[in-house]
Amino acid sequence: MHQRFVLILLLTTFFTGAIAQKQITVEDFTTKNTFAERTVTGINWMNDGKFYSTLEGNKIVKYNIATGQPVETLLDGNQLSPALIIQEYSFSADEQKLLVLNSRESVYRHSFTAEYYVFDRAAKTLTPLSTQGRQSYATFSPDGKRVAFVRKNNVFYVDLETKTETQVTSDGQFNFIINGTTDWVYEEEFSFVEGFYWSPDGKKLAYYRFDESAVKEYDMQVWGTVLYPREYKFKYPKAGEANSSVEVWIYDLASRQKVKAALPEEKDFYIPRVQWTTHPNVLSVSTLNRLQNHFQLFHADATTGACTRVLNEKNETYVDLELLDDLIYLQNGKQFIRASESSGFKHFYLHNLDGSLVQPITTGAYEVSTVVGCDEKTKTLYYTGTEASPLQRQFYSISFDGKKKTKLSAASGTHAINMSPDFQFYLDYHNSTTQPNVVSLYQTKKNTLVKVLEKNERLTKTTAEYTLAQKEFFTYKTIDGTELNGMMMKPGNFDASKKYPVLIYQYSGPGSQNVTDAFTGSHYYFHQLLTQKGYIVVVIDTRGTGGRGEAFRKVTYKQLGKLELEDHIAGAKFLAGLNYVDAKRIGIWGWSYGGYMTSLAMTKGGDTFTMGIAVAPVTNWRFYDTVYTERYLQTPALNAAGYDDNSPLTYAANLQGNFLLVHGTGDDNVHFQNSVAFENALINAGKQFQSFYYPDKHHGIQGAKTRQGGKKV
Template identity: 70%
Template sequence: MNKLLIAVFFATSIAAFAQKQITVEDFTTKNTFPQKTVRGINWMKDGKFYSTLENNKVVKYDITTSKPVEILVDGSTLSPQIDIQGYMFSGDEKKLLLQTSFENIYRRSFTANYFVYDLTTKTVRQLSAHGKQSYAAFSPDGSKVAFVRENNLYYVTLSDMQEVQVTTDGKFNHIINGTTDWVYEEEFSFVDGFYWSPDNKKLAYYRFDESAVREYNLQRWGKTLYPTDYRFKYPKAGEANSTIEIWIYDLASQQKVKADIGTEKDIYIPRVKWTANGNTLSVRRLNRLQNNLDILHINASTGAATLVLNEKSNTYIDLEFTDDLLYLADGKQFIYTSERDGFKHLYLYSIEGTLLHQITSGSFEVAQFVGLDEKNKTVYYTSTEVSPLEKQFYSISLDGKKKVKLSQAAGVHNINMSTGFQFYIDYYTTATRPTAVSLYKTKDNALLKVLESNDELARILDDYGFVAKEFFSLKAADGTPLDGYMLKPKNFDAGKQYPVLVYQYSGPGSQNVNNTWGGGHFFFHQMLVQKGYIVAVIDSRGTGARGEKFKKVTYKQLGKYELEDLIAGAKFLATLEYVDDSRIGIWGWSYGGYMSSLAMTKGGDAFKMGIAVAPVTNWRFYDTIYTERYLQTPQLNAGGYDDNSPTTYADKLQGNFLLIHGTGDDNVHFQNSVVLQDALINAGKQFESFYYPDKHHSIQGAKTKCHLYTMMLNYIQENL
């Protein structure tokens, strides 16, 4: 061997030896790859300061220097000492509401203890001594705090700490006041169901009667001699929902007025908010099929309703996506988002509901409505105008003119603007770099300071040989272009053939393929790449960022087009010379688990191996709001539920299949996996399954996650 070859051999060996190997522990029980960020930013009124929670202290920072100027409160020095887990300013910034003893219920719901800290007197008082509270919130003038306890609504007058009970009929699994039922919490994404009027005089609140909703029974195994039952109201597709009412309580008279939301009871009220007028409440009303939306203005004194805006769709109105509704301070106009022209855009209406004009337009989506600077009549937003894979930051005048692109670098920008819109923080990431957090001055768009660069993480990633995403495109069966990316081994050799694992989520409006660092199960995928696999991520039709037509093609037939596209993806990958076409696998979680289950059954032999974690296996088992939005009810569209159910095609299972679920999953019930297992057994199909006792949909816990990823790694190495 000549000296040159020897040198090359040793250099290669040293490089290979120097690259650290990723272990499951690195991203489960350890924190080897910490991506830092700037959390808990609370912009202060004067626009010159912000505050954050760090080391049990609420610290005030100067915006221009990003240096701390004052410790507003230190939980460890209070009497009693408080482990501050969250905080909120009163409107005049003279008081702080401190949250501690936080305890989760479901995904968003919780109980906690709250304390009120007076920044002037430096004194702290417990909000209530009668049991834990939920969702405590100051009145606009800071004189009162409202909260929910055990399904009833209360408020406390801070001058004398007198507690007033607004409702008395709250009862678990029957009546809910001031917060939401399970399905609203999960699918409409909120739990704080009460709202102070801007003049501090009234409280509007939700009342749910869930008496007619059927219960779902979770067995909790724990370590007791007998398991315990936990029953909660969960409306499955086609079943009865809660009956919703909106009430308005007048603090002075202690009288309540019921809002007139119509005679039809089988509806949703997904959003409630006050207008700038303290006597006008805005209520959004959806029909059960979620293809007809009304905006109602309620007279808070009488409960009378005025229909302001109506929007209809041939498919569904995606309120989770088009959620923005901003009432201007002058009380004369509001901004509303809609997909009415095929893409999500911003529209300006008069307070009476007359469309004045469209603010943004074009073949792209408004991704984030950042805010409106009313003084300068300037709207701020991010959009996909440059590419569906990116989010860029823009300003535009309220009349839809003078559009300016504020962000410059390619990638994804998420924006947090200060009170008064003088400054903004840009959370910026690309496929090759973790998130950088930077502070800008809005007026001249000048960078003031990088608050977090994540340079240390970048060095760690380099030590471990992390590889960058390589984007690719393929075509669906109908010619529609689809986006994807690959992670290839560091020492990739195009002359070799590699096994490929496809990861996908595929759910309506989701997006896994974009110009960002990381993504779902990213460290697990990087570990697989180190072990000689290619990981490919594909966004099928039905996913987001590419307009209404692309997203809503799956309407009434979830799974059909997504499966076609994943099979097209497998066929595309099989044509690549460096892919071993006999070793293509697929996996996913939740909706992705549904699709990997469907791919291994109805999908024929497209994939050699599949893993499904917490999958829906028939949409009849899932909740009303999510499922019926996309499929209508089972009574109206039985085929849409059964024609693309993995249980329907259990006898067609091919390849190696691993099914995983947590028995305590309150979202996608363990029932889904039990029914699929039963169908596979009856069909004489061999497969493997594993359950995690009492674990939720995320299969929580560092040690549990370590076990899960280790099991999946072993299964992939043995079967793909």
């Protein structure tokens, strides 16, 4: 489950008090891009270590790393005949060919179809990858001789020299069999759709195969503009219901023979990650049981399919998915680095190929975030982490033996790093509460700044013209004494002798984090608009959110909503005790999980909040998908109380205050069914509320003028 940017404007009985400053309009952050933040995108570090390329204005431009100056335009989409919009691109291994994506059409959150083209730099020719229909997720083989892709649930590859197209699978069928990509729940909750993988020597293709036949369909009405609406049915496994049966197969290009990875027989399990080791005949396969508290790592023989278990770990609650993302097989062919929370905090560990532990690499009462680079020559691991503060992400290096730890980033705030494959350079994308994104190029040796590529000077000037409210961090204690983090933005003409209405924004979902030392954040300019109208806006991270270790994050296990609601009530009481807060005008809003918490706060939360806005809320976790829901609540059969004791449906009769319920009828993620059921419960309870539904809009409620609606504040 994920957050989305704002679509609505606040509509309450709160007073407003505009001040003498340049006023933000809805159009400023919906259609006019007044606060557009510039960045450096489409970076491809080139092989010789002296150049990188980036996508600028429909051109792929090559830059000299040392000078930061452009030296060549590799491809100009505007100069092609006919002109071609370059949406994404990638290089072949020898950089002599470019794979260009055009005409992308989204399916769900990550999935899409597109038209791909191959550009030969030497011949200056651009040719379609295939003329047999649209493609998805096209990827060069490691030797650059072939490109694999998915079409209509089947896997194909094209030999670039002969232009021959080979079909690897043939049983793909919508709502039945999927090859080379994922079903809905894997896409949404395991966050990937490219489900095929070239072996290191390019001689084999491993791929996922899903059998969805046992999964029940969700029937979504599509209204459109026609006389008779149509039905769109797709496989969606709700909590406790049947999942797809999932397999991993390996295809040999030379023999055209396939073999299935012979994972241990288990009725119901997940395969959330697959990757090749550095051995061209050894495939790495990660599995989780249905409750996601038992993780196993297998190495599969790509010739026979035989699997050897390398790691076997159980957790009292659940294994966090992000731990599986940081798995690095070293080129020495003898070791790998992986992440674990065995110490209570996420850290990196060095293992032998058979799974035996060599040693911890990072340790301490803080979390590492992501691996940035792994330099085997110097035995150095580069990563970001929270050691400086849970609110920040700083950049570090450390040797494989856990020594020589060095903090490479200097400024406070949030750093995201893009490192060159040879580890000689890196791009630092840095922002903080007071500074928009600054992109800087560094030479890793001596950590030397080469050039600032983007300063966002225009945005800095614009925000000064609008006198944006500054973020003020605070902490408060919830009922069990746990200290929680919050952030507050006040009106520009703030007067501590006056009383102000407060709107609390929250998401509150497991592992999420909204209170950070970062420039914007979710719905930032909407919140800035509200401060200009006389509101104080507060953001709170409850127990169960991220950045503070396993115990803090997993305390909500089997009881989603319970502790988070306690924390929001405690937060409202804390705010009500401030001299400048009007205790009778404290509101709360949120989207998705935040919509769920808002609905719970306005019902089970009693009369704590004067008003609430719930956008696309889950109203009972029985309506939501297997992977996300059962990870935190187990199945309804095992934990019925966890589903019902903190469901807004259970407490509809307790609704107090002004309540607005918003949903898109085409939401394939949190189904419109959630709001229909909640509205029905509220009606039956005789409760007054407002609702606003966006026809055919998905979970993000984007498109047309949906984000301009409701201009009266």
